[in-house]
Amino acid sequence: MKQIFHKTSRNKSQIYVWKVVSAYDRLFKKSSLCKEELKALEVIKSEKRKIEFLATRRAVKSIFGNNTILKHHKTGQPYIEERQHISISHSKKFVVLAIGDESLGVDIEEPNEKILQVLPRILSKKEYEEFQRNPSTELACKLWGAKEAVLKYVGNPKLNYREDIQLEEIEPVKVCCDDTKFHVEFENIEHMILTLVTSPPLH
Numbered sequence: 159m160k161q162i163f164h165k166t167s168r169n170k171s172q173i174y175v176w177k178v179v180s181a182y183d184r185l186f187k188k189s190s191l192c193k194e195e196l197k198a199l200e201v202i203k204s205e206k207r208k209i210e211f212l213a214t215r216r217a218v219k220s221i222f223g224n225n226t227i228l229k230h231h232k233t234g235q236p237y238i239e240e241r242q243h244i245s246i247s248h249s250k251k252f253v254v255l256a257i258g259d260e261s262l263g264v265d266i267e268e269p270n271e272k273i274l275q276v277l278p279r280i281l282s283k284k285e286y287e288e289f290q291r292n293p294s295t296e297l298a299c300k301l302w303g304a305k306e307a308v309l310k311y312v313g314n315p316k317l318n319y320r321e322d323i324q325l326e327e328i329e330p331v332k333v334c335c336d337d338t339k340f341h342v343e344f345e346n347i348e349h350m351i352l353t354l355v356t357s358p359p360l361h
Contacts, residue, residue, distance in 0.1 A: 159185065159216055159253075163347050169356045171243075171258030174221070175266070175347055178213045178251045185212045190224040213253045214246055221255070235313040245310050252350055263311030265303040265353045269295035273302055280305055280319035288328045296351065301325060303353030304333045304342055311340065311355050 163175035178185070182205060189212045191199065202208050218228050222240045230236050236246050245264040247254040256264035267273065277298050278286055289301065305323045309315075312335055317323060326332040331342050333355065345352040 159188075159213060159220075161220075163345070163352075165345065167256075167258075167343060167354055167356065168341060169258065169260055169262075171256055171260070171262050171354070171356060173264065173345075173352070173354060174217065174255045174257075175352065176213065176217050176253045176255075177348070178209060178253065182209055182212070185209060185216065189216045190219055191215065192225075192227060194227065210248045210253070214248060214255075217253050217255050218244075221257070231313070233313040234315055235310070245307075247306075247310075247352075249350065252347070254352060256354055258356070260357055261311055263307035263309065263355045265306040265310070266347075266350050267299050267303050267306075267353075268350050269299040271295065273298045276302065282320045282324070285325045285328070292329070297329065299351045300331050300344055300353065301328070303344075303351055304331050304340075304355065307342075307353045307355040308333055308335050308340060312336075 159176045159178050162177050165173045199211055202211055215228055219226055226238055226240055228236055228238055236244050241257050243258050243261055245256040245262050247264050247266045249266050252266055254264050254266045256262050305319050308323050309317055323335045326334055333340050339358050340355040341358050343354045
């Protein structure tokens with residue numbers, strides 16, 4: 159693994175991106191897993207998911223130390239004892255960690271034709287009609303990323319993408335959920351689009 163990106167966001171959250179370049183065996187040796195983590199790894203069948211598991215924990219431990227254990231709430235949201243808020247995303251060979259003192263949500267996706275096929279299922283009819291005025295894989299990726307990041311921020315897996323997470327604007331992307339408006343940031347990293355959502359600044 160190698161870290162390829164680091165940024166301090168508007169609300170002083172820290173965003174890190176790693177690229178996984180190591181094979182499974184090498185990654186396993188460097189991951190410093192505790193007994194609890196080793197048991198969790200044994201349950202995973204897919205090698206792809208195993209690599210994601212190892213890479214995510216390697217990323218966390220590289221920042222907070224080998225004794226840090228990544229856990230998950232019943233909602234699926236990740237947490238660690240060392241920091242109040244953390245959000246994680248992985249896609250292809252990339253792992254993203256967003257860490258802050260306030261709630262946040264992060265996502266990383268590759269703009270491609272598959273996202274165009276998924277879009278009608280995550281956008282409302284009105285949102286999709288607006289997207290169709292100037293469609294592109296990059297914009298589709300940003301809209302998907304914004305809704306996915308909001309879902310991680312809120313931590314409610316029962317949220318409906320089409321009904322509960324609304325796009326107030328398509329370009330620039332503005333998103334809200336339950337009357338909460340979010341600040342959205344994008345970064346282009348090696349043909350991937352990283353999306354971060356945080357709370358809007360207080361006026």
